[in-house]
Amino acid sequence: MEGISKGIDDRTAEMAVVGLGYIGLPTAIMFANSGFNVIGYEVRKEVVDRINSGRAHIVEPEIDKLLKKAVESGRLKATSNPEDIRGKEAYIICVQTPLNEDKTPNLSYLESAVKTVARAMKKGSLVVIESTVPPLTTAKMARLIEDITGLKAGEDFYMVHAPERVMPGRIFKELVYNSRIFGGITPESAELAEKLYRAFVKGQTFKTSSTVSEVVKLMENTFRDVNIALANEFAHLAHQYGINVFEAIDLANTHPRVNIHTPGIGVGGHCLPKDPHLLVWPAKDDFGLIRLAREINDGMPLLAKDLLFEALKTVNLPPERAVVAVLGLAYKGDSDDTRNSPAKAFVEAIEGDVEEVRTYDPFVEGTHGSVEDVLKGADAAVIATDHSEFRSLNWEGLGSRMRTRILIDGRHVIKEPPEGFIFKGIGRGDC
Numbered sequence: 001m002e003g004i005s006k007g008i009d010d011r012t013a014e015m016a017v018v019g020l021g022y023i024g025l026p027t028a029i030m031f032a033n034s035g036f037n038v039i040g041y042e043v044r045k046e047v048v049d050r051i052n053s054g055r056a057h058i059v060e061p062e063i064d065k066l067l068k069k070a071v072e073s074g075r076l077k078a079t080s081n082p083e084d085i086r087g088k089e090a091y092i093i094c095v096q097t098p099l100n101e102d103k104t105p106n107l108s109y110l111e112s113a114v115k116t117v118a119r120a121m122k123k124g125s126l127v128v129i130e131s132t133v134p135p136l137t138t139a140k141m142a143r144l145i146e147d148i149t150g151l152k153a154g155e156d157f158y159m160v161h162a163p164e165r166v167m168p169g170r171i172f173k174e175l176v177y178n179s180r181i182f183g184g185i186t187p188e189s190a191e192l193a194e195k196l197y198r199a200f201v202k203g204q205t206f207k208t209s210s211t212v213s214e215v216v217k218l219m220e221n222t223f224r225d226v227n228i229a230l231a232n233e234f235a236h237l238a239h240q241y242g243i244n245v246f247e248a249i250d251l252a253n254t255h256p257r258v259n260i261h262t263p264g265i266g267v268g269g270h271c272l273p274k275d276p277h278l279l280v281w282p283a284k285d286d287f288g289l290i291r292l293a294r295e296i297n298d299g300m301p302l303l304a305k306d307l308l309f310e311a312l313k314t315v316n317l318p319p320e321r322a323v324v325a326v327l328g329l330a331y332k333g334d335s336d337d338t339r340n341s342p343a344k345a346f347v348e349a350i351e352g353d354v355e356e357v358r359t360y361d362p363f364v365e366g367t368h369g370s371v372e373d374v375l376k377g378a379d380a381a382v383i384a385t386d387h388s389e390f391r392s393l394n395w396e397g398l399g400s401r402m403r404t405r406i407l408i409d410g411r412h413v414i415k416e417p418p419e420g421f422i423f424k425g426i427g428r429g430d431c
Helices: 002-009 024-032 045-052 063-072 108-120 137-149 171-177 187-197 210-241 245-252 275-280 288-298 300-314 342-350 371-375 395-399
Strands: 015-018 038-041 076-079 090-093 126-129 158-161 180-184 205-209 323-327 356-360 380-383 406-409 422-425
Touching: 002 187, 015 024, 015 108, 024 038, 024 063, 024 076, 024 090, 024 171, 045 063, 045 076, 063 076, 063 171, 090 108, 108 126, 108 137, 126 137, 126 187, 137 158, 137 210, 158 187, 158 210, 180 187, 180 210, 187 205, 205 210, 210 245, 210 275, 210 288, 210 300, 275 288, 288 300, 300 342, 300 380, 300 406, 300 422, 323 342, 323 371, 342 356, 356 371, 371 395
Parallel strands: 015 038, 015 090, 038 076, 090 126, 126 158, 180 205, 323 356, 323 380, 380 406, 406 422
Antiparallel strands: 158 180
């Protein structure tokens, strides 16, 4: 431990970041700009080429400037050759852990990354898993490394789970100022990882076991998912009672011990739709509340579909003759991330039932070029993502381009329904 500890102190410890996606690339950039030599390993050759030319393949504020600085300094390089990450002092694994179709965890990406690291690492290396994983996974991956290398975890190498805790659109700020948890398979492992990340982390740091760290990450997102499901249930009730659920939530949240989240067309991203399943997967008992919350949130695109079809019925337009324009495909405003996007789930839900589905997203390739373009001749516009652009649209002017003026708001972007439109919004039982 003394050798790598000294290397961290004087920034001579060489690092490899495995997986250069939404978390891996910003993490690699932060370590490189903190003075470490970092090699990023990524199997996608086109991503490697972009990074080495100083161009990011993901959308995030400041990323192009920070990436250019890291690459031009010579401290960050990307590669698809596993030989290039051989013999490093520290390895940080940032690969996806998606769900299979049956909602069980798919750990094949993680296992592949761990095997790659095991074949490259040396005695005394630190291995950090940032990926969100089911409880007990880090210990399992440590045993996998032991089987491949013959080294002993906690003695010959150090193993830690250090979950990312950032939000797209704020990644670089939150990497620095958010608190971090370091769950080691031994206390020494956690201490070493904490020391490494202190190169740029200014928030609080906490050391614990790897299993506690895994559970904490999953609990955080499960809490949010369950709270959103409750808000979505309130939205359903608002339609029955004829009220604006957002007004009711704002008033309820004036209570000092109440914090109801925001309802909407659904929950997306790489964390919330997945992490509750990861949390309960290894457990022996069924946990009804957590699973029910997932079902409620997964069902919200269908509520948006119901609102759309109700509006079509109002103007006596059969769905099979309707042209529907969906505004937004990303799961989150001002992001290009479409992973588990409820907007895409909504598109899939109405395809086949309507004449045509069009899409426009200013951050996602392959959609119409503009709002004006996608709405030309459309019968209905459905706001499925809360991009900033959609908050300031001139609907009176846009309506003149539409064949039928129907507006469905799945993200509470529209505060006052525009005149001349049939308007329906999730939770807007007052309309």
